[in-house]
Amino acid sequence: MTDDVRNGNGLVRPQSNDLLQFTPSMTCKNEIIVGVAEFYTVPAPQMLMCIGLGSCVGIAIYDVRAGVAGLAHAMLPRFDDGKDKQNAAKYADSVIYVMVDELIERGATKANLRAKIAGGAQMFQFISSDTLNIGLRNSDVAKETLKKERIPLVAEDVGGTKGRTVRFNPTDGSYSIQIGGEYSWI
Amino acid sequence: MVDNSGYKEIEIDALKEIGSIGGLHASTAIANLIKKDVMVEVSDCFIAKAETIPTSFGDREEIVAGVYLDAYSKGKGCMMMILPMKMAVKLSDYMTGRQHHEPWLFDEEDYSAIAEIGNICASSYLSAISKILDHVMLPSPPGVAVGMLGAILQYPASLVAEMSDYIVAIRTEFTIEDTRYPGFILYIPDPVSQREILEKLGVV
Secondary structure, three states, rough: OOOOOOOOOOOOHHHHHHHHOOOOOOOOOEEEOOOEEEEEEEEEOEEEEEEEOOOOEEEEEOOHHHEEEEEEEEEOOOOOOOOOOOOHHHEHHHHHHHHHHHHHHOOOOOOHOOEEEEEEOOOOOOOOOOOOHHHHHHHHHHHHHHHHHHOEEEEEEEEOOEEEEEEEOOOOOEEEEEEEOOEEOO | OOOOOOOEEEEEHHHHHHHHHHHHHHHHHHHHHHHHHHHHHOOOEEEEEEEHHHOOOOOOOOOEEEEEEEOOOEEEEEEEEEHHHHHHHHHHHHHHOOOOOOOOOOHHHHHHHHHHHHHHHHHHHHHHHHHHHHHOOEEEEOOEEEEHHHHHHHHHHHHHHHOOOOEEEEEEEEEEEEOOEEEEEEEHHHHHHHHHHHHOOOOO
């Protein structure tokens, strides 16, 4: 127990973990804030959070039995169409591949992985509707890639015109979604 | 800290100047429309990776009204106008001659009023720049969104991320005489217009 840190809620966070890198965007409580074009994988008591998902999509992949989960905040649909090849976490398809690898490295079993996605809203109401809908493309590519990777998509909350703030709890796999002042769980 | 990634100090100053010129024309247009004083701050120029746009311009959870327009010239850039909710409601009141009360509800009429203000701003901003560049620049029809600042700014972020790695964003802040919270105009020129601006101002 001496190696662990107890935070205010009495939850234990393992200290000696190579995969968990502390960055400035991480809060010191038990929630990690996943920024745009980032992803994190964590062991169970740690919570994950995305603030302000607009057209971006928040992809949560988890294994409740092994107690690990990852949350990605992807900005663009396809890695192949993108300009920046340095950061795989930017794209909805490549981030899933990378995150699944890291989850398996943390002890998850591929067959037990489940996924939930949220986001992909179309924020702007355009008078001309021919503008390409990035939010819809993001969520479509995420769903397609999950299907290709044979990870069952348990629940989704995509589309709409409002931004979302989401929290993922790896302990029970619950995904709380806040739109404006309203909360819902999927 | 912003890294300049190959841009010289003088080039950044030139881009800031474009923001001031455009912003002043835009503010004059609003001032004529609502018959109130509009104050413009000195503009900023950000050079950063596209994914940092949503977090670079203030509290990302703040609810704001945003207007988005494409800026068509030889390439396709982005124009955005971001207004804090109270300012958006006030502007819409001045324009439509209505009076909003406490819950500050934002209805259909406010949406179109704000879209129109964004359109007028962007048109005068771009026509000022087009006089420098000597060719036509036009905004597309406006789109309006109300929501978290971070969520709204993700839209231009993902559009420009598709085109280039590093982006140049020129921000001009403005306030209206009796509101304390500043709104801002954001212009993200496409690489072609960027080069043209720098060439016309003679800094390359």
